[in-house]
Amino acid sequence: MSTPVTVYVPRDSAARSVGADEVAAAVRSAADRPIRVVRNGSRGMLWLEPLVEVATGEGRIGYGPVRPEDVDGLLAAGMLDGGDHELRLGLVDELPWMRGQDRLTFARVGVTDPLSVDDYVAHGGLAGLRRALERTPAEVVEEVTASGLRGRGGAGFPAGIKWKTVLEAAGPLKFVCCNADEGDSGTFADRMLMEGDPFCLIEGMLIAAYAAGATEGYIYIRSEYPDAIDTMRAAIDIAHAQNWLGEGILGSATNFELFVRVGAGAYICGEETSMLESLEGKRGMVRAKPPIPALSGLFGKPTVVNNVLTLASVPMVMADGADAYQARGVERSRGTQVFQLAGNIARGGIVETAFGISLGELINEFGGGTGSGRPVRAVQVGGPLGAYIPASDLDLPMDYEAFAAAGAMVGHGGIVVFDDTVDMAKQARFAMEFCAEESCGKCTPCRVGSVRGVEVVDRIIAGEDRDTNLDLLEDLCELMTDGSLCAMGGLTPLPVRSAMRHFSEDFLARDAGDRTGTAGRPVPEDAASGPPAP
Amino acid sequence: MTVGHSLSIEDRVRAIVTAHDGERGRLLPILHGIQAEFGYVDEAVVPVLAQELNISRADVHGVITFYHDFRKAPAGRTEVRVCRGEACQAVGAENLMAHAQRRLGVSTGETTPGGDVTLEQVFCLGNCALGPSVQVNGRLYGRVGTERLDTLMAEADAR
Ligand SMILES: Cc1cc2nc3c(=O)[nH]c(=O)nc-3n(C[C@H](O)[C@H](O)[C@H](O)COP(=O)(O)O)c2cc1C
Numbered sequence: 001m002s003t004p005v006t007v008y009v010p011r012d013s014a015a016r017s018v019g020a021d022e023v024a025a026a027v028r029s030a031a032d033r034p035i036r037v038v039r040n041g042s043r044g045m046l047w048l049e050p051l052v053e054v055a056t057g058e059g060r061i062g063y064g065p066v067r068p069e070d071v072d073g074l075l076a077a078g079m080l081d082g083g084d085h086e087l088r089l090g091l092v093d094e095l096p097w098m099r100g101q102d103r104l105t106f107a108r109v110g111v112t113d114p115l116s117v118d119d120y121v122a123h124g125g126l127a128g129l130r131r132a133l134e135r136t137p138a139e140v141v142e143e144v145t146a147s148g149l150r151g152r153g154g155a156g157f158p159a160g161i162k163w164k165t166v167l168e169a170a171g172p173l174k175f176v177c178c179n180a181d182e183g184d185s186g187t188f189a190d191r192m193l194m195e196g197d198p199f200c201l202i203e204g205m206l207i208a209a210y211a212a213g214a215t216e217g218y219i220y221i222r223s224e225y226p227d228a229i230d231t232m233r234a235a236i237d238i239a240h241a242q243n244w245l246g247e248g249i250l251g252s253a254t255n256f257e258l259f260v261r262v263g264a265g266a267y268i269c270g271e272e273t274s275m276l277e278s279l280e281g282k283r284g285m286v287r288a289k290p291p292i293p294a295l296s297g298l299f300g301k302p303t304v305v306n307n308v309l310t311l312a313s314v315p316m317v318m319a320d321g322a323d324a325y326q327a328r329g330v331e332r333s334r335g336t337q338v339f340q341l342a343g344n345i346a347r348g349g350i351v352e353t354a355f356g357i358s359l360g361e362l363i364n365e366f367g368g369g370t371g372s373g374r375p376v377r378a379v380q381v382g383g384p385l386g387a388y389i390p391a392s393d394l395d396l397p398m399d400y401e402a403f404a405a406a407g408a409m410v411g412h413g414g415i416v417v418f419d420d421t422v423d424m425a426k427q428a429r430f431a432m433e434f435c436a437e438e439s440c441g442k443c444t445p446c447r448v449g450s451v452r453g454v455e456v457v458d459r460i461i462a463g464e465d466r467d468t469n470l471d472l473l474e475d476l477c478e479l480m481t482d483g484s485l486c487a488m489g490g491l492t493p494l495p496v497r498s499a500m501r502h503f504s505e506d507f508l509a510r511d512a513g514d515r516t517g518t519a520g521r522p523v524p525e526d527a528a529s530g531p532p533a534p
Numbered sequence: 535m536t537v538g539h540s541l542s543i544e545d546r547v548r549a550i551v552t553a554h555d556g557e558r559g560r561l562l563p564i565l566h567g568i569q570a571e572f573g574y575v576d577e578a579v580v581p582v583l584a585q586e587l588n589i590s591r592a593d594v595h596g597v598i599t600f601y602h603d604f605r606k607a608p609a610g611r612t613e614v615r616v617c618r619g620e621a622c623q624a625v626g627a628e629n630l631m632a633h634a635q636r637r638l639g640v641s642t643g644e645t646t647p648g649g650d651v652t653l654e655q656v657f658c659l660g661n662c663a664l665g666p667s668v669q670v671n672g673r674l675y676g677r678v679g680t681e682r683l684d685t686l687m688a689e690a691d692a693r
């Protein structure tokens with residue numbers, strides 16, 4: 001009897017969205033000798049999904065993108081021995097896309113079986129938690145502060161400083177809440193981490209809980225992520241059985257209970273105070289700060305609120321020490337960021353690398369330019385509230401302060417690429433529409449201003465009193481920036497104004513026959529409006 | 535409401551509430567439970583929840599209406615959610631949505647007259663490198679062009 005060959009077919013929902021389940025089934029039924037199919041997370045090379053990997057003596061050989069109908073041919077070509085085929089990519093770890101990265105937070109994603117305890121521990125899992133438990137909470141806070149780790153949810157607040165506030169707050173009951181609402185278009189790293197390495201998030205939350213003195217935690221996952229919800233719930237059950245959760249964790253005196261809560265389709269619930277209201281079972285109305293959640297958070301108790309990636313970076317920081325993390329990056333942006341290449345991009349997916357890489361390197365070298373093959377015209381970084389950056393500014397380094405200085409934001413690291421068929425007046429209109437749709441309604445500039453904003457852009461597009469309406473739009477933006485309680489209303493002007501500033505030609509009156517094209521410029525003859533060919 | 539249940543709506547709602555006993559801030563999990571059981575959140579549950587949770591009817595109503603997920607009426611047999619997030623827009627999501635509307639003869643948020651299909655918009659499904667993205671009956675699909683969408687809807691209909 002030969003030992004079964006291990007074949008990896010991702011269970012990540014992006015891979016499933018293009019047929020990974022069907023491919024896994026085809027491999028299982030057509031294999032002519034014993035195989036073991038592991039449903040791993042995705043390596044993040046999403047244009048190659050479904051990416052099938054075969055474990056060989058030399059390492060894991062990849063094939064992709066594989067369609068179910070390719071499976072017979074692949075097996076005939078000797079895929080189970082790493083045989084040659086036009087879909088054969090070679091050793092996955094040696095592919096330029098992988099070699100060019102510095103995977104810390106995503107070290108295990110795509111490599112291991114997400115729900116295998118053995119895999120987790122064999123690949124360095126729990127080392128960070130064990131090292132933390134050997135130290136005092138204050139020492140852990142000190143180490144995380146020294147690493148320079150900043151919040152990955154958008155605002156970039158230093159994680160250690162937040163934890164210190166909670167640690168020093170008095171009270172028998174404190175919480176750790178993980179923000180897994182990931183509402184920004186162009187972002188999917190939280191989802192992939194939860195689906196691909198859920199124990200890592202649990203370990204990060206445990207370390208946060210130990211450091212801050214919290215005994216109860218919640219992961220607030222958006223309802224649009226059913227696979228992530230299922231995987232996290234399954235991981236929590238397994239962690240309980242391992243005594244990684246519950247009482248006396250790993251033989252220490254630490255207790256921690258962890259629960260998954262599911263959002264209900266409200267973008268604003270990603271704002272931390274809105275999320276806390278939602279966790280309390282209320283409407284997701286944004287709270288005025290102060291008090292800050294660190295002092296008065298969930299049910300008024302001291303609460304650590306951190307993004308998935310922030311918390312999932314902590315085990316590595318604790319395992320390898322602050323210095324190793326802090327040694328990466330530039331200026332005040334330390335460590336690595338998990339960038340997400342999205343939209344009209346030839347090679348979309350996850351690029352984890354030190355801060356400081358330029359936007360252009362990410363888009364052109366990793367991403368291979370647009371998926372349509374047309375020139376890049378605009379890039380939106382940081383989600384729906386992020387600025388549109390023109391193709392001429394792609395030398396901008398990915399660094400919180402450099403982006404802020406350029407009137408843009410890194411946010412959650414989502415990079416959405418548009419080709420030259422994009423109509424930037426329409427994108428400005430959408431920013432206002434989105435704000436009108438998703439505003440929590442507490443303040444007038446946001447709630448009413450955004451509705452007015454849509455009307456004004458419509459008039460500009462229709463060519464009515466262009467100059468007056470452009471001034472009006474500018475005034476509305478100012479009102480929203482100055483008069484909004486949170487960044488929803490406060491930052492919606494960022495995409496709108498950046499579109500007006502960098503792409504003013506799109507805001508020129510267009511003639512009646514040209515409603516669908518790009519105003520002021522001829523519509524390219526071959527403008528592709530469908531998706532790029534797979 | 536589905537036939538074949540001998541329990542009244544009130545009893546079924548109370549059972550869902552009981553299943554979440556001891557959970558902090560349990561209104562959202564309960565509402566998700568109700569939507570899973572009935573397919574939507576009927577107005578009739580408001581007084582029951584208000585009484586069970588000891589909060590005002592206005593509060594319950596306020597929560598239900600705040601969140602896009604909670605439906606006021608049952609969806610069609612097939613629920614199609616087309617992503618309109620920016621990353622999907624960059625690869626033709628607006629065209630895809632327009633196609634779906636034309637094809638089904640409904641606008642966003644509506645159900646076809648026979649109750650076959652409900653068309654919804656959604657802002658990001660976390661599949662932004664493989665857009666346009668669509669969810670059909672809770673299942674995610676990537677790189678969905680107009681033809682693929684027609685096929686997916688036909689397949690869902692045949693089930
Ligand atoms: C409108 C709005 C939406 C937000 N959405 C998210 C989100 O989806 N996920 C997230 O982690 N943070 C989001 N944030 C940021 C949170 O308010 C908060 O800063 C973050 O969760 C803190 O965690 P961190 O310090 O680890 O980043 C959002 C903020 C605003 C204003």
Ligand code: SF4
Pocket residue numbers: 268286438439440441442443444446447484485486487488489490
């Ligand atoms: S800015 Fe908008 S989303 Fe934020 S609190 Fe005000 S109304 Fe709510």
Ligand code: FES
Pocket residue numbers: 185186187617618619620621622623657658659660661662665666667
């Ligand atoms: S924008 Fe459509 S899946 Fe993210």
